[in-house]
Each structure stands twice: as C-alpha cells, then as structure tokens.
Amino acid sequence: MKHRLIMDGSMGTYYSNLINLPGAFSETANLTTPKVIEQIHTEYILAGARMIRTNTFAANRAALKIDVKEQRLLVEAACRIAKNAVSEFTTDKNSHMIWIAGDVGPIVEDANSTWEEIFEEYKLLCDIFIDQGLHGIHFETFPSLKYIEELVPYIKERNKDMFILASFSLNKNGYSGAGISASRLMEKVGLIEGIDGCGFNCGVGSGHMYQIFKKVNFPDHKYIFAAPNAGYPEQMQNRMVFMDNEAYFAKNMRQIAELGTDLLGGCCGTTPAYMKAMIQNIDIDQPSNIRKKNQSQASGIETVEKPNDFYELFKSKKKVIAVELDPPYDANIDHILECAHILKNSKADIITFADSPLGRSRVDSILMSTKIAEETGLKVMPHVCCRDRNMISMRASLLGAYIHGIRNLLIVTGDPVPGDSRVSTTGVFDYNSIRLMEYVKEMNIEHFKTEPFYYGGALNHGRGSIEKVVARMKKKIDAGAKFFLTQPVYSIEDAERILRIKELVDTKILCGIMPLVSYRNANFIKNEFSGINVPDEIVNRYRPDMSKEEAELVGASIAREIMEFLEPVADGYYIMLPFNRVSLMEKIMG
Structure with a gap:
C-alpha cells in the first residue's frame, strides 16, 4: 500500500435505513436481496472508497440463528456480491485498484460457549474468504486479541499475502469491552507478527476518536486504521438515528489522518456521503506512513507488587x-x-x-x-x-x-x-x-x-x-x-x-x-x-x-x-x- 487508503463506511445502519427497518440484519440480504447490497458497495466505491468489506460483520450462527450450511452459503454470497460490485470498476486498466476484505465481527458468546467452538467458527469464515480469493480479512469491533492472535498464523500459513487488519471498539474513556486500554491493545498488536494493520472502529464518534488517537503510541511497521461512528444516535419516533454531520466528521478525520493514519473509513451511521466529504478534506495521495516514531522510554522505575496478605498464607506450613x-x-x-x-x-x-x-x-x-x-x-x-x-x-x-x-x-x-x-x-x-x-x-x-x-x-x-x-x-x-x-x-x-x-x-x-x-x-x-x-x-x-x-x-x-x-x-x-x-x-x- 503506497498511499493512504479510504475504506467504506457502515453497511448495517445504511442498509437498515434504506429499507426502513431499524436494527435489521443486512447480512440476510446477501441471499434475499443481493442487488441491494451490491448497490451499497457501488455507492461507496463511487464516493471514493478503495477498499470495501464484505457484508458479513454479523454472519455468525448465534446472531443470525442459522446452521453451518446456511452460514457458508450466506458468506460465499457476500463475497460474490462484493466481487461483482468491484468488477464494474476494474475493466479499465487505468482504474484504481479496489481491494476487498472479508469482514469478521465478534461471534456472539455466552456462558455455555467454548473457546474451541468459537475458534472453529472463526476459522471457517477465514477459510471462505481465502478460498474466495479476497485480498484481506478485517477483524472488526473486537474487544481483545483473544481469538485473533491464534487466527493470524493460521491465515498466513494458508495465504501469506492475505492482508490482516485488526480493529477494536472503544468507549469514550479509551477502553474496550474487555477492559483493555487503547494503548495496551496497540502494544499487544505490536508483538504479533502477521497483523498488517491495526486501529480502532465503532464505539465513539470522530471527536472522541481523535482524542484517543492523540494519546496512543502505535506500533512500528503496521498500517494504522481509524473508522469512528458518525456520532451518537438519538431517539426519534421510536428509532435510533444518527444526525447528518458529514462536515464535522470530515474535519476530525483530517486531523486523525494528520497523526499518520494510513487507512480511514467509517462505522455506524456513516454513509457514502461521509466518505465523499472525508476524501474532499484529506490528501489521499499522501504516502502511507508505516510507523517510524520512537517509542516512549521506560522510566527506569521498577514496579514493585505489594504482597497479598491472604495469598502469603499459602507459603506457610499451616492449612x-x-x-x-x-x-x-x-x-x-x-x-x-x-x-x-x-x-x-x-x-x-x-x-x-x-x-x-x-x-x-x-x-x-x-x-x-x-x-x-x-x-x-x-x-x-x-x-x-x-x-x-x-x-x-x-x-x-x-x-x-x-x-x-x-x-x-x-x-x-x-x-x-x-x-x-x-x-x-x-x-x-x-x-x-x-x-x-x-x-x-x-x-x-x-x-x-x-x-x-x-x-x-x-x-x-x-x-x-x-x-x-x-x-x-x-x-x-x-x-x-x-x-x-x-x-x-x-x-x-x-x-x-x-x-x-x-x-x-x-x-x-x-x-x-x-x-x-x-x-x-x-x-x-x-x-x-x-x-x-x-x-x-x-x-x-x-x-x-x-x-x-x-x-x-x-x-x-x-x-x-x-x-x-x-x-x-x-x-x-x-x-x-x-x-x-x-x-x-x-x-x-x-
């Protein structure tokens, strides 16, 4: 990737607004109304997106209440739809390259879920994306690296050229749902060979995302990604809707880009209009900025853990x-x-x-x-x-x-x-x-x-x-x-x-x-x-x-x-x- 790359915005919220069914799963439309999904991909490409993600964020069995056979059909359909949309823009040899990433959201878990079952379902999704010849896989809105760190070597073993992007959802204080800070998430990502890009999406609007980005020390030699929400939804007539604030979003995204961010997109509430406004405010010809900045030095003060009085009892001879x-x-x-x-x-x-x-x-x-x-x-x-x-x-x-x-x-x-x-x-x-x-x-x-x-x-x-x-x-x-x-x-x-x-x-x-x-x-x-x-x-x-x-x-x-x-x-x-x-x-x- 030689230049900044603009990705697409929200598929789920844009789809539910188009069909006027708040909260509807866009993923089921891969089989029921594939032309609607293809049209959304097309709109994002026309707005300037050069990477689109398959309509598979919630394509897991628990969320959609489907079996493995139905899941495979749905995900394969999503890949075909994305490839059809891209094919219309790649017939001219002078056209820009448009990348397709398989989109993987967190699989729904409960107290009865086992690590092995969830991991195998993630592997199935990755296998389909690899077999379908996509360019990359985007692990999106994750709370931690729990499954990702085991999936990365598996993916790279199957296809060493597959681009892997891992992004995490944060709250306004900069913590994921697993209680991990933005800085620590990036520190962990930096230790995992095979992750090509990393960053944050969802959870917060562009203003809060900018404040978080200013404080985080990102890992060297990885592409950095940002895709905040359009803002925060408001309730109107029993619907949660995002206000149209493309100009405000674009301004903040320009500031985020100037921090050295390589991949920029949008999450909940963003539409092709948001991507278009962002592109108009950002120098997309700027060379991608694989991290070169110095990491902060350790203070030299060793952290000493205070002994725990109860646990110290185990060191004695008594019961x-x-x-x-x-x-x-x-x-x-x-x-x-x-x-x-x-x-x-x-x-x-x-x-x-x-x-x-x-x-x-x-x-x-x-x-x-x-x-x-x-x-x-x-x-x-x-x-x-x-x-x-x-x-x-x-x-x-x-x-x-x-x-x-x-x-x-x-x-x-x-x-x-x-x-x-x-x-x-x-x-x-x-x-x-x-x-x-x-x-x-x-x-x-x-x-x-x-x-x-x-x-x-x-x-x-x-x-x-x-x-x-x-x-x-x-x-x-x-x-x-x-x-x-x-x-x-x-x-x-x-x-x-x-x-x-x-x-x-x-x-x-x-x-x-x-x-x-x-x-x-x-x-x-x-x-x-x-x-x-x-x-x-x-x-x-x-x-x-x-x-x-x-x-x-x-x-x-x-x-x-x-x-x-x-x-x-x-x-x-x-x-x-x-x-x-x-x-x-x-x-x-x-």
Missing part, C-alpha cells in the same frame, strides 16, 4: 482456612455481624460471601464483604458470579470493590436463575468464569499493577473426566486464577480424585468441607445438589429424631474425618457453614 457465610435475604445484618465477630476469634483466615447463591437475591456479596471488613478487620473474599451483571455493571462493581479495599475474589459462573423466576427474571451471563477472570487480569495490568486482585476459581472435581477437569483448571490458571475452592467432599473417592488433580496441576487447592446438620439436611444435599456426592453411609449416620446438638456433633465429627484424609492433598479448607451456624467452627477445629 489455610476460608469460611463461607451467606449474606441475609433482607437488610437485617445483626446476625451476620455477630457471626463474623465470633469467627474473628476462631481459626478462620478469611471470610467468603456467596453471590446470591441458587439465584435467590441476598445482600450484595461485595458490599457485605466491605461491611464485615470495616466492622471486624477480617480478611474477606466476595464471590463474584456472571449471572446478574452485564459488562458495564461488572466493571463498576469491581472498581467499587477495589476502592473499598477488597483484594481477594472468588470468580464463578454462577447458578442459573430458578425455573419459577425465569419468566420475570433473566440471567445475564455476558461471559463465564474464565472470560471474567481474563477481564480482571486485564484490569490488574491496567489499573492495579502494584496491588492487584488475587482471585480463585471453583473446582467441580467430580464433574466429568479428570482430564476435562484439569483442562478447565489450566484455562483458569492461564486467566490468572491463583487458587481453587472445591465442592464439598464426603468420600474417599472424591479425595483421591483431588489428589490426582493436584498431581497434574501445580496450584493451591482449598478442599470443601460442609458439615451436614440434620438427617433432613443430609438427604436434601444428597438429592438436590448436582456435583456433590454424599454417600449413603454418611446419610445413615444421622437419625430423623436427633436433636440439633447431636446432629451438629455428628456433622463436625464427619468433617474432621474428611479433613484427616484430605490432609495430604489440601492446601487448606473451605468451610461452608449451613445456616451460618458458626458454633460448628469450634466443634470442627477444636
């Missing part, structure tokens, strides 16, 4: 003790405060609080933790689950936890919403525990480098083969997990599984201990909780006519026996006290 309390269902916290004060004088090293377990609302685990820490001085560790908060709320909660002194977290996917509540209540599940861990890992790098969150994960040691359990643990460790808390253990078989896991994974494990406190409680846990194995011989040690004190003594005795045969494998114990019966601690620990 670390975490005790779980359930926050109340209402605003009466007298009892839980009393329980916490009792535990302060026990052998508990840290108190953990469940995050509305079983999908039943309780006092927020983070707020409960901060209250207990302030009142008692105990170390605390709230559970944070993915069920109830979207990405915006989760980030806000984590920042709030941090400024209130929380440094330890247990990150879990979370129990689903109970069946009887699903009509009126929906689980969010924007991500699962692994993706949330990756998010917190990035927050540690970006914001909390000197005193990061230390977080652990749940270990469902009895669910599936040991190989699968270990594989999931390793993913959590890669995502930053420092320790694991297991489900309650009641059998030698469970202890042996944990021992085998411990031999395969170098990590800290707190083994779950949950004393059963009655015959009814034992039967309930045995029959109602999946993933918890309560043998008949444990249940048979209880009688229906036992007193509360008798049953607690049996529960404590069983707990001590389990801890004894877990001794060789456990780095500590995760003690769950039914109904917050803190009196059990003395019976168990002595």
